Amino acid sequence: MNDRRVAILGGGLYRPGRVRYDNAEEGVAMAYKNMLEDFPKLDPREIEFVQSSYFSDHLNQQLCMSWIVQDYIGQHRKGGYRVEAGGSTPLDAIINAYFLIRSGQFDLVLVLGWEWMSEVDTATTNEFIASASDTDWDFTVGGFYNGYYAALETRHMQLYGETIEDLGKLAVRNRNNAVHNPFSQWRAEHGTGYVGLDDYYKDRIIAWPYRRWNCALISEGACCLLMGSEKMAKRLTSNPMWIAGVGLGSDSMRPGDRLVDWAYHGVYKADERLYPANVEKPKTPYPEMANFGFAREAAKQAYAQAGIRDPLKELDVAELFAPYDGVELCLYEDLMFCPRGEGKTLIRQGVVERGGKLPCQLSGGLTAFTHPVGATSLLQTLFLHWQLAGLVRKKLGDATLQVKNAKKAITTGHGGTGCQGGVIIYSKD
Amino acid sequence: MAKEPKIIEDKATPIKREWEEYARKGNWTVKGYEMVRALSGPGKAEECKEEDFMVIYRPHGVLYHHSYGLVSKFFKGLIEKHLFGTKCPKCKTVYCPPRVHCWNPKCRVGETEWMELPLTGKVHTFSVMLFSADAFLEMLPFVLGYVQIDGAHTALPIQVMTAPTDVFIGQKVRIRFRGKRKGDLMDIYAVPAKGQTMPENSCLHEYERNLEDLNRDLENTYAFLDKRFGIKKAQVERRWKAK
Ligand SMILES: [Zn+2]
Numbered sequence: 001m002n003d004r005r006v007a008i009l010g011g012g013l014y015r016p017g018r019v020r021y022d023n024a025e026e027g028v029a030m031a032y033k034n035m036l037e038d039f040p041k042l043d044p045r046e047i048e049f050v051q052s053s054y055f056s057d058h059l060n061q062q063l064c065m066s067w068i069v070q071d072y073i074g075q076h077r078k079g080g081y082r083v084e085a086g087g088s089t090p091l092d093a094i095i096n097a098y099f100l101i102r103s104g105q106f107d108l109v110l111v112l113g114w115e116w117m118s119e120v121d122t123a124t125t126n127e128f129i130a131s132a133s134d135t136d137w138d139f140t141v142g143g144f145y146n147g148y149y150a151a152l153e154t155r156h157m158q159l160y161g162e163t164i165e166d167l168g169k170l171a172v173r174n175r176n177n178a179v180h181n182p183f184s185q186w187r188a189e190h191g192t193g194y195v196g197l198d199d200y201y202k203d204r205i206i207a208w209p210y211r212r213w214n215c216a217l218i219s220e221g222a223c224c225l226l227m228g229s230e231k232m233a234k235r236l237t238s239n240p241m242w243i244a245g246v247g248l249g250s251d252s253m254r255p256g257d258r259l260v261d262w263a264y265h266g267v268y269k270a271d272e273r274l275y276p277a278n279v280e281k282p283k284t285p286y287p288e289m290a291n292f293g294f295a296r297e298a299a300k301q302a303y304a305q306a307g308i309r310d311p312l313k314e315l316d317v318a319e320l321f322a323p324y325d326g327v328e329l330c331l332y333e334d335l336m337f338c339p340r341g342e343g344k345t346l347i348r349q350g351v352v353e354r355g356g357k358l359p360c361q362l363s364g365g366l367t368a369f370t371h372p373v374g375a376t377s378l379l380q381t382l383f384l385h386w387q388l389a390g391l392v393r394k395k396l397g398d399a400t401l402q403v404k405n406a407k408k409a410i411t412t413g414h415g416g417t418g419c420q421g422g423v424i425i426y427s428k429d
Numbered sequence: 430m431a432k433e434p435k436i437i438e439d440k441a442t443p444i445k446r447e448w449e450e451y452a453r454k455g456n457w458t459v460k461g462y463e464m465v466r467a468l469s470g471p472g473k474a475e476e477c478k479e480e481d482f483m484v485i486y487r488p489h490g491v492l493y494h495h496s497y498g499l500v501s502k503f504f505k506g507l508i509e510k511h512l513f514g515t516k517c518p519k520c521k522t523v524y525c526p527p528r529v530h531c532w533n534p535k536c537r538v539g540e541t542e543w544m545e546l547p548l549t550g551k552v553h554t555f556s557v558m559l560f561s562a563d564a565f566l567e568m569l570p571f572v573l574g575y576v577q578i579d580g581a582h583t584a585l586p587i588q589v590m591t592a593p594t595d596v597f598i599g600q601k602v603r604i605r606f607r608g609k610r611k612g613d614l615m616d617i618y619a620v621p622a623k624g625q626t627m628p629e630n631s632c633l634h635e636y637e638r639n640l641e642d643l644n645r646d647l648e649n650t651y652a653f654l655d656k657r658f659g660i661k662k663a664q665v666e667r668r669w670k671a672k
Contacts, residue, residue, distance in 0.1 A: 014471040021467040021482040030471035127562040137526050140614040141586050142565035143573035150556030151575055157632040158598045182473040205646040208557035256575045256584035260522055262533040283582050289554055
C-alpha cells in the first residue's frame, strides 16, 4: 500500500424526520449548502468526484436518482456513481471514496447520502426493505427484518444469557442521548425529557424480544461528507479526521444457512469453544445465528491498519450500526471489545453509557437519532467528526454529548442480517 | 436451433388475466394530490419555516414471472407434499433450503444430490411476531421459526403453529402441509411434537416479566385484529389449539 492518507474534512446535514416534504435532491442540496458554509476557501468546481449513497429504488419510483441529485447541485460533468449494499450502503460509500483518494486517482471527493422512506405506507416500506432478504426463502414467511433480527437475538440470548433488561438499558440510553441531539427524530417527536426502564417496559412488543424502542426508525434525511488527501486537508480545514483503518466482511445471505457456514468453519476457534454446554451445537458454532462474522473479519483488518490491539482501551467513542439493540450487544463481542458472551457485561458495567469507558451511540443511534439508510453512516461519521474536532457544543448547542479529548473513534455498517458490512477507524491525528 | 421453452403445466393463466387490468389502469400516472403545509429546511425543527407542498398519489403494481431455477424440485415437492433437501456427495453436508451447488470452498461448486427429508425437526431460534406487513396482518400473532429439519445442517424459516407463549429453542416439531398450496414456504408450517417439557433455561420463560409483558401485548394484538378485521381471539387460538 502507498502512504497517501485520507481524511474526512467535514460535512453537512439535512435534519431527518419521519416524513419530510422537501424532496430528496432538495434535502441533499441543503445538506451540501450546510457543508459549504464550513469551507469558505472551497470552490465547488475543485471537487473531482461525487460518490452517491442511497439504498432503495423501490421507495421513490426512481432509478438512477444520483444523476438527479448530482446535477441538482451543479456537480455534473465530473465523474460520479452510486454504491448500494442495503444498510451497508453509506459505509461502503465512505470506504469507496477512501479507496479512490488513497489510490491517487483523486484528491477531493464529495460523498452524498440520502433516503426518502415514507413515500409508501409503513408496512410497504418494511416490505420493500425486506426485499433485500432472500425473497424466495426468508421473505415468504412474513417475519421481515424485525422478525429476522429478533430471531437472531433470541438465539444469542439463549446462548449467552442477556436479558430484556439489558436490551432495555440500550433503548433508554439511546433516547436519553438523543434528547441532547437537536437533529434527532426522538427529540423532534418526544421533546427533551429523560426516560427510564419503566417507560421501556410499557412500550409495545412488536417481534419478541424486541419492542418498538429497540428497532430502527424510518426516516427521510440527507448528509454529505467532504473527503480529501493530505494536501486538501492542509488547505481546507484545521480539524481533519483521518481514516486510520478500514475493513470489509460478509456472511451468508440467509441467516439459517449459518448453521453450517463453511467459509467460517474452524476460523475462529476461541469463539467456537465459548459455547454453552447445555445448548446443542450446530456444525459451525461461530458466528452461527448468534453473532456477526462480517464484523469480526472487518474489525481484524481495520485494527491491524490502525495499530489497535485493545479496542476497548484504545477507542474513545463509537457509533455502531445497530438497527436493533441486540445487534449492538453482539457487535461488542464481534468487534472484540470483550470476549464472546460478555456483551451484556459491558452494558451492566455502564461501559457503553455516556461518561463510560467507551460511550456508544451518543447521537442516539439508529433507534433514536435516525436511519435514512443511505445517509446513516455519513451522519454517524459526521457526528464522530464533531466529537474528535471538539465541535459538539457548536453544532448541537449543547456540550452534554461531547467526549473530552476523544482521539480515536470507530464506526461500523452492515446490510441484511449481517450479510455484508465494514468497519472504519477514525483518528484525530 | 435451440429448443424453445415450453409451458408443461399452467397454473398461472387466471392471475395473468387478472393483472392485465392493472396494467391498463395507468400505473405511474397521477391519480390525486394533496396540498400539505409542513416544515422546510435542513436545520433544527425550531429553526425551520413552513412551506406548502404538492403531494401526488401515483400507483405502481407489477406481476413478476420468476423461475425457481434448479431448486424448482423443492417447491414442486411442497405442492405434492414432499420435503426435499440436497446432499453434497463430497463433504456430506445436507442442505435445506437446498443448494444445487455445494458452497463448501473445498467442494469447488460441486453438484449436490436430491434427497427426501423427514417431516420432523427442531426450533433453532424464533421470534414471536406481533406486527408485520399488510399481507401478513391477518395471520398475527405468529411464531417465526428457524427450523432445522432432522438430517439437515441448515435451518428453514417457517411459521410454528403454537401458542406464542409456548415456543422454545430446541423444541421438537413436526412439519405439516397446508390444505391449499401455492409453491412457497407458506405451504408448510411446524407444530410442536407432543409430550415435551419446557426446559428450565428457556430464554423466553426464564423471567416472569417476559411472559407477563408478552401476554399483555398479545391481548393488544387480539384487540387490533378484532377492530381491523373482526377476527376474535377464540378464532385465532383455534389455529394452534386444533393442531
Ligand atoms: Zn460439499
